[in-house]
Amino acid sequence: MSFCVNLTQNQQSSCKKWNAGLYIRLSREDGDKLESESVTSQRDLLHDFLSRNPDLNLYDLYIDDGYTGTNFDRPNFIRMFEDIKSNKVDCVIVKDLSRFGRNYIDTGNYIEIIFPMLKVRFIAVNDSIDSYLKPESINNVNLALRNLMNDDYCRDTSMKIRSALTVRRENGKYIGSFACYGYLKDPEDHHKLIIDEVASENVKTAYRMFLNGGTLRGIAVYFNDNNILTPSEYKRSIGLNDRHYSTHEKAMWDTIAIRRMLTNEMYIGNMVQKQMEIVSYKVNKCRRIDKDKRIIVKGTHEPIISEEDFYKVQDLLKRDTRISTTVRQLDIFSGFCKCGDCKRGMNKKHIHQPYKEYYYYVCSTFKKGGHNACTKHSIQTNVVKDVVFEVLKQYVNVALTMNNIIDFINQSKERNSQTDKFEKQLSAKHKERDKASKMLVDLYPDFKNGLLNQDTYLMFKAKYEREILSINEQIAEIENRIEQIKTGLTQENRFISNFVKYQNITELTRDMVVELINNIYIYEGGRIEVEVKFRDEYETALEYIEINRQIYVAEQQFKHAQVAVV
Structure with a gap:
């Protein structure tokens, strides 16, 4: 059945x-x-x-x-x-x-x-x-x-996981699957990074080459020619399995990879996270996060690159430093030399003759659009080089002089008497302000009692308010001078330190240009304007010297008097 x-x-x-x-x-x-x-x-x-x-x-x-x-x-x-x-x-x-x-x-x-x-x-x-x-x-x-x-x-x-990860990121804990190229995860704490002695040297090489005039493509070619493994290949070589990279063929360095390395803030010791995020818990795709929304915690690990070199590189990356197809060599002023009128870059040109060859700059706007766009602004490169070198040497001498004066002021015994003088000025200004404030307060009762009409009251009220505002500004200035005299110029002044280190230089170098110059403007007729960096620091040092000028003058007069007696 x-x-x-x-x-x-x-x-x-x-x-x-x-x-x-x-x-x-x-x-x-x-x-x-x-x-x-x-x-x-x-x-x-x-x-x-x-x-x-x-x-x-x-x-x-x-x-x-x-x-x-x-x-x-x-x-x-x-x-x-x-x-x-x-x-x-x-x-x-x-x-x-x-x-x-x-x-x-x-x-x-x-x-x-x-x-x-x-x-x-x-x-x-x-x-x-x-x-x-x-x-x-x-x-x-x-x-x-x-x-x-x-x-x-x-x-x-998904929301709870995202929230927990955000807290870790904000606390400076690394939560990536793999450490950034140049670093390794600390074996004792996988949320911390330590320097990878092998890969970090390649990072340093890339920065050094770029600062010395190398290009993104040139660095990539150098790395490939010298069999330096790409980040993905290097991970696999040390036993890290990254499934996001192809395993079928060897990866090669390119300009994108080099640029990514040269713009990575992780290399100056800052933890940069949340650069990418998953679109949603339903869509397993990532999107790039705007820089201002990324989570950055400073000083979480040992830096590979100094902040000074890192920001030099960022400045260079913003400039047009393309190599001429005819010259095939990075010019010493590449990215810095600009037309004084249209503010566009200058192109380097090469003229080769049997008896002579020379290089010159010409306005890129003129080269593209002719006289209707801009004028030629033509000038030989060696002329620009000589002028720039002389200007920088003058700034070096200024920095040396300022450095000596500031050291003299900081060590002077007269600083106390100078402080006393400003303290007396400060006390007098406080009394002036108190007097003006009292006059302002007394105005209203006089107005209410009929001693002052409305127009007179408003006129005097505005007068005393302006006077009090002016006195407050003077008080702030005097207090600032007293503070500067007491502490001296304690923080290292970047104008002085960066120029002074080139006091023994005998020729102009690319490194000197990158470190000291913002722009070089070429005007029609051969006029050259050199715009140096650290203008704010220069003004700070100059103000400090001006505030303490009497100390320096008094000491110098005393020394001259001693010499005369002898």
Whole structure:
């Protein structure tokens, strides 16, 4: 007698043999921390279900361990779906809906549209869902609610994870999977970075070459010619597996990689994070974050590059330092020499004659648009070089003189008497302000008592308010002078320090130009204007000398008097 006698139609249909694919998923990102969600637990539950249902034959087990449920881009799910399309699997069994997926829309599409179209039976054991024996379980409200709850759970978990990561970033803790090229994760604390002695030397080389006149392409070619491994290749060479990079062919250095290295603030000891973010928990794609929204914490690790060199490089990267196709060598003033009228860059040209060859600059605007755009502003390069060198030597002499005067003032015994003089001035100004304030306060009662009419009251009120404002400004200036005299020019003045170190220079160098010059303007008729850096620091030093001028003059007069007596 047949086993199917006296059974309902659906129960009779269950005599069909199904090739089952058991699907298991676990993701720490989704918050799957319970033992009940472990791979072993899911496997045991599904095998137990199979043993109690003789119409189900195990075809294969598909496990995605460590993959989020917000999308279906999972290697073993993809493998299972290929087996479904090849008619090897016609039944998918999961522990519950959350193991299948947490994306409300995509999960619903598979269960309600794709699987029925492919005649695939879907079973979620703990949710009592069986698309074959209980077709109503697929279409009822509970299924939609479960999918929506799974989706909400994933959204909530994603927000909590993002919030926790933001706190770590703001505390200066490194949370990347791999350390930035040039660094390694500290073995004792993976949220800290330590210098990689090998890779960091390559970083230093790139910065040094660029500061010495190298180009992005030139540095990339040098690295490739000298078999210096790219960041991805280097990671693999030290045993770090980065699945984001191709393993089929060797990666090569290019201008993009070099520029990325030369603009990375991590190399001056600052932790720069949240440069990229995932679009949403449903869309596993990244987008770049604007610089002003990135999380930067200063001084979290040992720097590879000094701040001074880093910002020199940033300044050079903004300039047009292209190499001439005819000259094929970076000019000493590349990126600095500009037309004095249109403010555009000057092009370097080369004239070669049998008896002579020389180089000259010409306005790039004139070169492109002719006389209607700008004039030629032509001038020989050696003339510019000589003028710039002389100007810089003069500034070096000024810096040396200022440095000597400031040292003299700082060590002078007359500073106390100078301080006393300004203290007396300050006391007098305070009395002036008190007097003006009292006069201002007394005005209103006089106005109320009819001693002053409205026009007179307003006139005197404005007068005393202006007087008090002026006195306050004078008080602030005197207090500043007293503070400067007491402390001296304690902070290193960058104008003085940067120019003084070139006191023994015998020729103009690219390094000198990069460090000391903002722009060189060429005017028609051969006039050259050199705009140096550190103007604010120059003014600060000059003001300090002016404030203490009497000390210096008095000391010099005393010395001359001593010499005369002798």
